[in-house]
Amino acid sequence: MANKILFAPKQPEVILEIARSMTPAGFELVVADPGTPDFIQAAGDAQYYLGLARHMGGEFFRTAPNLKLVQLLSAGYDHVDVEAARKAKVPVSNNGGANAIAVAEHTLMLMLAVLKRVVRFHNDVVAGKWRVANAAEIRVYELSGRRLGIVGLGNIGKKVVRRAAAFDMKIQYYDIRRLSEAEEDAFGVRFVLFDELLRTSDVVSLHVPLDDSTRHLIGARELGLMKPEAVIINTCRGPVIDETALFDALKANRILGAGLDVMVDEPPKAEHPFFSLPNVTLTPHSAGPTWENWRARFRNGFDNITRVAAGRRPLWVIPELADDAR
Numbered sequence: 001m002a003n004k005i006l007f008a009p010k011q012p013e014v015i016l017e018i019a020r021s022m023t024p025a026g027f028e029l030v031v032a033d034p035g036t037p038d039f040i041q042a043a044g045d046a047q048y049y050l051g052l053a054r055h056m057g058g059e060f061f062r063t064a065p066n067l068k069l070v071q072l073l074s075a076g077y078d079h080v081d082v083e084a085a086r087k088a089k090v091p092v093s094n095n096g097g098a099n100a101i102a103v104a105e106h107t108l109m110l111m112l113a114v115l116k117r118v119v120r121f122h123n124d125v126v127a128g129k130w131r132v133a134n135a136a137e138i139r140v141y142e143l144s145g146r147r148l149g150i151v152g153l154g155n156i157g158k159k160v161v162r163r164a165a166a167f168d169m170k171i172q173y174y175d176i177r178r179l180s181e182a183e184e185d186a187f188g189v190r191f192v193l194f195d196e197l198l199r200t201s202d203v204v205s206l207h208v209p210l211d212d213s214t215r216h217l218i219g220a221r222e223l224g225l226m227k228p229e230a231v232i233i234n235t236c237r238g239p240v241i242d243e244t245a246l247f248d249a250l251k252a253n254r255i256l257g258a259g260l261d262v263m264v265d266e267p268p269k270a271e272h273p274f275f276s277l278p279n280v281t282l283t284p285h286s287a288g289p290t291w292e293n294w295r296a297r298f299r300n301g302f303d304n305i306t307r308v309a310a311g312r313r314p315l316w317v318i319p320e321l322a323d324d325a326r
Contacts (some may be wrong), residue, residue, distance in 0.1 A: 002028040003309055006046035006064070009033050009054060015294055019050075022298045024306050048305045053079035061088035069308045073297045074288065075099060075156065078210040078237055082320045091325040093304055096316040097155030098296040099288040103207075104159035106287035107235050108167070110259030111203055113281045114231050115141040120278060141229075143167040149201030151217070152208035152236070153179065153189070160205060161187055172197060198225040203233065210237035211320075220245040223255060231257045235287045238263040247273045250280055261287045 003026060007019060010033050023029045030046065032039035034054040043049075043064040050071045061067070061084050070085065070092040077094055085092050113119065117133075117140055124132060148164050150157045150173040161171055165188060172190045174197045184191060198204060204226065208214045218232065219242040226232070232255065234241055243264050249255050257279040263272075266285055274280050304314050317325040 002026055003048065003305075004028050004030055004042070004046045005048045005050050005305060006039070006042050007031045008039060008049070008051040018294055019298055022295070022302055024302055027302075027305070027309075048308070050301050050305065053077055055079055056084070057081040058084040058087070061085065061090060069093065069305060069314055071301045071304050071314075073098075073301060075103070076209060076237055077318050080318075082318070086321060086324060089324070091308075091314050091317050092321055093314050093316040094318060095297045096300040096304070098300045099290070099293045100155040100159045102290040102293050103156045103235050103287045104163055106261060106283070107156075107160050107205055107207075107233055108163050110233050110235070110261065110281060110283070111143060111205070111231070114233075114257040114259045114279075115143065119281050143169055143203075145170070146202035147172065147200060149173070149192070149197040149204045150189075151175075151194070151197065151204065151206050153177075154207060156235075157205075157207040158187065160207065161189055169203075172201065195225055198222055199227075201230060202227065203231050205233040206236050206240055208236055208240060209318075210239055215239050216242045218242065218246070220248070223249040226255050228254060229256050231255065231259065233259045235261045238266065243274070247277070250274075250277050253279070257281070261285055 005023070005027050007029055008031070010031055016031060020029060030042040032042050040063055045066055046064055047066055047068050048071060049064065049067060049069070050073070052074055053072055056070065056079060058081065067088070067090045070080065070090055072092065072094050075094050077092060080092055117138060120133070120138065144167055146169055148169045148171045150160060150171065153173045153175040157173065164171055171188060172192045174192060174194045178191055179187070192200070206218070208217065217240050223245055246258060250258060259281045261283045262285050274282065304316065308314050313325060
């Protein structure tokens with residue numbers, strides 16, 4: 001009898017074909033949308049879950065009592081109830097950095113978009129306004145020589161470092177898990193305390209998971225520490241920033257600008273306060289899924305599933321459950 005992998009939520013057929021073509025021999029891939037009768041039926045005897053997290057709490061784990069692994073295609077896992085997973089004794093793994101290149105590239109793109117006023121200039125050109133902005137009033141800036149402060153130096157943060165170095169940025173970081181001195185030298189980064197990073201960085205880029213310790217990590221106090229000419233970039237999770245505090249700081253020009261791929265409510269409500277600001281650039285949580293990394297994410301996911309099926313320990317278990325998986 002084949003091991004059953006429950007894949008959810010449904011994706012476009014061309015992506016499902018990639019998944020089916022990569023499914024290892026001896027495994028059955030069953031596709032269903034969460035909350036549907038097909039999902040509930042398939043979950044009953046599924047040994048593995050592969051896909052994106054969709055409110056995975058106690059009810060989910062009770063519906064799938066035979067799970068040996070929850071294998072996410074995403075880096076984030078904030079929709080997983082970690083305590084429910086622990087109680088069910090099911091390890092939860094993220095995608096092992098499969099989308100790290102994509103998010104790192106998007107991060108640099110947002111830095112450039114904010115500092116080069118890309119959206120403003122695009123809208124001007126489309127409206128028939130050619131170089132109407134005063135060069136002194138609407139200033140554009142270079143990345144070269146600017147100090148980048150990375151908060152969270154995991155898979156994505158490290159790839160941001162390598163790309164930012166190509167722009168001749170000076171790079172510092174803060175992480176609760178500090179690198180060794182040799183690693184810092186190899187990456188060309190310098191460790192600073194969190195408040196020092198905020199005070200001294202020209203660009204602050206956030207790369208942390210969302211949990212109780214990082215929710216509203218950036219609030220009014222933290223924004224108040226930043227330079228008036230600094231920008232903040234968020235490609236991790238929306239609630240890491242207090243949106244009300246950020247709106248106030250941007251509206252009052254207490255910081256130069258923000259580039260956000262994530263928001264508290266996704267999609268945001270109509271007439272969101274950010275929509276009225278000229279110094280914020282928004283993208284629709286689109287940093288992670290590139291066409292290239294669908295294969296990378298499936299490759300990591302299926303590899304981890306086959307490891308567990310063979311009796312080996314899973315890779316990339318989320319930190320909160322890492323000790324339980326040993």
